[in-house]
Amino acid sequence: MQLSKNTLTNSLPAGIQQPSDKIFSLPEKVLQFGTGVLLRGLPDYFIDKANRNGIFNGRIVVVKSTDSGGADAFDKQDNLYTLCIRGIEDGQKVEENIIASAISRVLSAKQQWQEILECANNPQLQIIISNTTEVGIQLVKESVTEGVPSSFPAKLLAVLYKRYQTFNGSAESGMVIVPTELITDNGKKLKAILLELAAYNQLEPSFINWLQQHNRFCNSLVDRIVPGKPAADILAGFETELGYKDDLLIMSEVYRLWAIEGDEKVKEVLSFAQADKGVIIADNIETFKELKLRLLNGTHTLSCGLAYLSGVGTVREGMENKALSTFISELMLNEIAPAIPYTLSANAAQDFGKQVLDRFRNPFIQHQWLSITMQYTSKLKMRTIPVLQQYYKLFNNVPQHYALGFAAYLLFTKPVKKEGEKYYGSHNGVEYHINDDKAGYFYEQWQNNAPEQVIANVLRNTELWDADLSSLAGFEEAVTEKFYDIQQQGAMASLSSLQTVK
Structure with missing residues (x-):
């Protein structure tokens, strides 16, 4: 039986909230x-x-x-x-x-x-x-x-x-x-x-x-x-x-x-x-916006490529993986929360962040990391670049979790194939669609350049980020090093290395 108006009868199982007839005439x-x-x-x-x-x-x-x-x-x-x-x-x-x-x-x-x-x-x-x-x-x-x-x-x-x-x-x-x-x-x-x-x-x-x-x-x-x-x-x-x-x-x-x-x-x-x-x-919703945009969406964006390349399919599975869940919580609470570019009360970011982590652990939700990579570049720019810049203003050193997430983004968006106007990446022999307006740009970059040159070009591209990210002390070197780490030993091993370095 297919859902339709005809389905709305008393014979449906108890507990299903059904509309009354009068709603259809509103x-x-x-x-x-x-x-x-x-x-x-x-x-x-x-x-x-x-x-x-x-x-x-x-x-x-x-x-x-x-x-x-x-x-x-x-x-x-x-x-x-x-x-x-x-x-x-x-x-x-x-x-x-x-x-x-x-x-x-x-x-x-x-x-x-x-x-x-x-x-x-x-x-x-x-x-x-x-x-x-x-x-x-x-x-x-x-x-x-x-x-x-x-x-x-x-x-x-x-x-x-x-x-x-x-x-x-x-x-x-x-x-x-x-x-x-x-x-x-x-x-x-x-x-x-x-x-x-x-x-x-x-x-x-x-x-x-x-x-x-x-x-x-x-x-x-x-x-x-x-x-x-x-x-x-x-x-x-x-x-x-x-x-x-x-x-x-x-x-x-x-x-x-x-x-x-x-x-x-x-x-x-x-x-x-x-x-x-x-x-x-x-009258003003800026506090809600900043907390959500940076802590939930920003964390999603900086984690999605890394999680996918680690072989983890969903956000919930990521929270069940010790290395990835540690990365996610430390990225959110230690690097993003203190660098939100907006004045917040002392505990607002930490409290909201912990609430978000609980939501990520929801056992009922199957949120695919691959779906979160849609329009990866524009999301990275909108959600995370202001945080990166604020982090440097406050601490003037490399946020290591952010750098690893950025390196994973660069590897994830590396096209290996073009079919018509669509571009595809590959991981462990499985192709995936790079659903990003900038996929064509990355395809051109990877045609004739070594990884370190692609990374340098991308970081310097002010059209992508409205900023030259290579000007942030040590950031280009950190991203390049982590890119090679992921490429050579795998994303999961890179996550483990990050925990070991601490």
Whole structure:
């Protein structure tokens, strides 16, 4: 039996949280760019929970922007999917199965662009949210009035321009726009790109005034580990437990945080925040952002290549491996925590870091290290380079764990094969996709250069890092030495060597 509206009967096993019929008639209040697991496991979860409690009472129209596939899986299941929450909260084991019903429609940007634009005509639409990955919020100078724009900001501007035209620029028609992409000041940056795009498209000054005055672009931070669809054996176990098949089933940890920068008007519109303590709307969210970006994401990024090259598949398995778990905790608490480039209370970083380590140990979550390597270079720059620079300001010596993580990144991103526009690395005879915008650059670097020259070129490349990393005393030498260590004796042996040196 496949999950759909027809599945929602009393014959399902006890304990599955099901939507009531009235939820399916709620108005569409949210336009969401992205179908990814993070959006479905966090913002959509909060909205779904609020709807169940009669608070927000609105559903989500989702825009699918990627070329791969269509909206068929969602159509087949009447836009329902199961969220399986597993973990520990307040010392208690949590196992929840929720049939989420917040999504009303999923529209393909490529094939249903006019229907997406028509959403702008809906007076009850109030909110736009997005997660288009860290490379999604970028300026692409293109038309927003002819055809389907390619970039997310251009698609968003087209929708807002249509709304402005429909409602004659009324103040009430303005939107609350909450990007969740993990970049600094995501709301502020998105607004700046839209203003530049509006100027490029020569849109009228009255529209630009409406865009600035009556739309709120909120910086936001999302924090929940949502590894996505479980492995086949775990999925089979879930489907046996649930009594139905679900092609969209996802799993998440219990911990959840959506910190949103906003005023009283934003709180009023985002009323779903009342349904869960995990939504925080505040004047300033910088503390939340820095702790999460550096300690959770930064640690993930500096560990993922090293873990994969060590033959460790998941984060949980990494925490069960003595050498790797020691590396992760010492990197986080001894090198990243003291060098977060933001003023924090004395214990904030240590306390948050220890909480993150507990989350990494969650026995229910299978978070693949390989999936964390996606857009490795941009993540390394955004999440860790400011920490490295601050570490040098404070201590003026090489952070050895950081250097080992960086060396592993360089080895992981070494392409051995190119097929079309895709690049592949290899470890122990197994090829893997290097899913990184800079893979082509690395492919060129490795064609004619020895490792030490590639390392030197990469560290000096200010376009990659907005800094010359070779200027940091001893860093280039340390990274080069550790690169050869990993290459010659293996990543796991390099981890053991690091412990021995101490």
